Amino acid sequence: MALYETESYDAIVVGAGHAGCEAGLAAARLGKRTLVLTISMESVAMMPCNPSVGGTGKGQLVKEIDALGGEMGINIDKTFIQSRMLNTAKGPAVHSPRAQADKQRYHEEMKHTLEKQENLHLRQGEVVDILFETGGFRADGKRVAGVVLKSGAVYRGKTVILALGTYLDGRIHVSDASWPSGPSGLSPSLILAEKLREKGFALRKFKTGTPARILAHTLDYSKLKEQKGDDEIIPFSFMNDDIGGNKRSCWLTRTNEKSHAIVAENIEKTAPYGGYTTGVGPRYCLSVEDKVSRFPERKSHQIFLEPEGISTEEVYVQGMSTSLPEDIQVAFYRSIEGLERAEFSRYAYSIEYDCIDPLSLRCSLEHREVENLFFAGQINGSSGYEEAAAQGLIAGINAARKIDGKAAFVPDRSEAYIGVLIDDLVTKGTEEPYRIMTSRAEFRLILRQDNADLRLTEKGFELGLASRERYERYLKNKRDTETEIARLRQTFVSADEAARFLEHIDDARGECGKIHGKISLADLLKRPEVTYELLRAADKDRPEVTPYARRQAEIQIKYAGYADKQNRRIESFKKLENKRIPDDIDYSSLNGIRPEAAQKLSEARPQSVGRASRISGVSPADINVLLVHLERMKAGGMRNEGT
Numbered sequence: 001m002a003l004y005e006t007e008s009y010d011a012i013v014v015g016a017g018h019a020g021c022e023a024g025l026a027a028a029r030l031g032k033r034t035l036v037l038t039i040s041m042e043s044v045a046m047m048p049c050n051p052s053v054g055g056t057g058k059g060q061l062v063k064e065i066d067a068l069g070g071e072m073g074i075n076i077d078k079t080f081i082q083s084r085m086l087n088t089a090k091g092p093a094v095h096s097p098r099a100q101a102d103k104q105r106y107h108e109e110m111k112h113t114l115e116k117q118e119n120l121h122l123r124q125g126e127v128v129d130i131l132f133e134t135g136g137f138r139a140d141g142k143r144v145a146g147v148v149l150k151s152g153a154v155y156r157g158k159t160v161i162l163a164l165g166t167y168l169d170g171r172i173h174v175s176d177a178s179w180p181s182g183p184s185g186l187s188p189s190l191i192l193a194e195k196l197r198e199k200g201f202a203l204r205k206f207k208t209g210t211p212a213r214i215l216a217h218t219l220d221y222s223k224l225k226e227q228k229g230d231d232e233i234i235p236f237s238f239m240n241d242d243i244g245g246n247k248r249s250c251w252l253t254r255t256n257e258k259s260h261a262i263v264a265e266n267i268e269k270t271a272p273y274g275g276y277t278t279g280v281g282p283r284y285c286l287s288v289e290d291k292v293s294r295f296p297e298r299k300s301h302q303i304f305l306e307p308e309g310i311s312t313e314e315v316y317v318q319g320m321s322t323s324l325p326e327d328i329q330v331a332f333y334r335s336i337e338g339l340e341r342a343e344f345s346r347y348a349y350s351i352e353y354d355c356i357d358p359l360s361l362r363c364s365l366e367h368r369e370v371e372n373l374f375f376a377g378q379i380n381g382s383s384g385y386e387e388a389a390a391q392g393l394i395a396g397i398n399a400a401r402k403i404d405g406k407a408a409f410v411p412d413r414s415e416a417y418i419g420v421l422i423d424d425l426v427t428k429g430t431e432e433p434y435r436i437m438t439s440r441a442e443f444r445l446i447l448r449q450d451n452a453d454l455r456l457t458e459k460g461f462e463l464g465l466a467s468r469e470r471y472e473r474y475l476k477n478k479r480d481t482e483t484e485i486a487r488l489r490q491t492f493v494s495a496d497e498a499a500r501f502l503e504h505i506d507d508a509r510g511e512c513g514k515i516h517g518k519i520s521l522a523d524l525l526k527r528p529e530v531t532y533e534l535l536r537a538a539d540k541d542r543p544e545v546t547p548y549a550r551r552q553a554e555i556q557i558k559y560a561g562y563a564d565k566q567n568r569r570i571e572s573f574k575k576l577e578n579k580r581i582p583d584d585i586d587y588s589s590l591n592g593i594r595p596e597a598a599q600k601l602s603e604a605r606p607q608s609v610g611r612a613s614r615i616s617g618v619s620p621a622d623i624n625v626l627l628v629h630l631e632r633m634k635a636g637g638m639r640n641e642g643t
Helices: 018-029 058-068 072-079 103-116 190-198 257-265 288-294 326-334 385-403 417-428 452-463 468-490 495-503 521-525 547-558 560-577 595-604 609-613 620-636
Strands: 004-014 034-038 052-054 080-086 096-101 120-124 127-134 142-149 153-162 171-174 177-180 203-210 213-215 225-227 250-254 302-307 314-318 344-346 349-356 373-375
Touching: 004 018, 004 142, 004 385, 018 034, 018 103, 018 120, 018 153, 018 385, 034 153, 052 058, 052 072, 052 385, 058 072, 058 096, 058 385, 058 417, 058 452, 072 080, 072 096, 072 103, 072 385, 096 103, 103 120, 127 153, 127 190, 153 385, 190 203, 257 288, 257 326, 326 344, 373 385, 385 417, 452 468, 468 521, 468 547, 521 547, 547 560, 560 609, 595 609, 595 620, 609 620
Parallel strands: 004 034, 004 153, 034 120, 153 373
Antiparallel strands: 052 096, 080 096, 127 142, 142 153, 171 177, 171 349, 203 349, 213 314, 213 344, 225 250, 250 302, 302 314
């Protein structure tokens, strides 16, 4: 193949899935001439699996992407067909928005956004090689220089972001049949996988799966349970107030013992149980064969039937991915109540693909050994659209900042779920497709979905990514909230007025006599049985309050004590997080550190003591040795001698 030089760019993004879209938009919006290359225009922001955005933990990521100036929240607000807030029976720390998308419109709207974006060039073309030049972090190191396309075209780039999704050496499995493929039958990236191996990148196999799609008019709705969206829809984007109502319902059903028997009798015909695939699959998104095999005591599993859009009959059978042969799939799905006459538009499959070990990345998502080469999305071992988009945003920001000679932007675990996600990947690594969850965030009461703008929009504005309009909106929301909280704290009612108010609240009866003297409206609101809306009966002169300020005031007042405790924990966390570790430290020379810990630290090269403390195999005693060494270096102006 003859190579020929074409154009030069500041940032080249390889892949236009959810990671690639956010990376390209971020770099372009930060003023960098950006090229986004996609193997097919049909793959731009494609949803090859579930037709939804958000969910537990994932919704928090989308709100944070939006608060920083990203696009995913805006795009789903344009294209949703149903919206729900999950976990509302629990506290606000785990409330998570989730929206069903019109997946075709989602793709079209995001593609159009990229096409219109100043400084961004979206182009179809398959990248088959990455160009390096001498230089980089070490004297013998490498620096990325550009990419080569299958056509022979060479594009030079100051930075390159690889956001390859599940295309890298992708292979689809249906029982014992398999063939090279990207998701949804698109072409895989085979040559690039081979070239990356030749260049010394250690790749490993992960896998995921997707269920069948069935036609809506072939379902028996009389046997299904309807799941409607919320009456009050809270947008994903802080730039939106009213985005309209729900347009479609989802439907619920369950597997049964007959369904499980069909799977159990044919389990050896599936790709993993038949030994046809060796890729590691996700723990938290199990195939139906895994559910039946691992939980034999369960008599049924819930199924969500999710429409894929307004202008299609296709319905996504959520929770039922499989790699059974197609004839067995038909028997299995039709054994489920409401699906007895289901007709299929697409069968389920498993897809195996290559990814890197994220321990090879810096917190900025730049590769440790190849300067100016960034990685984002499923190639880093994560799963999910939202996790990919979050990484893409950070990679795009940091590629632009690297060009400008600025420090990387890396939110930490106390600032954002994005920080939790990236820290988990680059500090702890992952042996399976990584999924964000609220339980992974130790400061989740502070990292709520409702306050992502209060945590991050100012940072986004300082970065140059969040617009002036977004920043002004954030300031107004913050001001309105503070004004309302102050008013509630400064407005008092008598004990008699409070008693009369509480008498009308069922859960508060019998508690009225405990109030002595005046009580503020804020203190009344702190009671678990009192909501902001119920408080209106005692709040006679309530002014007009925006929905945003109303929600924030209620949460901040009710959970002030818990938040204060968590903020004190964050202060302690920050002390270790802010203790920097020199890049050239020789861990093996530290007296008293265990060899296993020295090896782990040498491999991970953490940039702070806080990150070092979270590495598997590094004990508190090892951290104490490291702290003593750093203090001695600081006191004596030492370089890097053992203690």
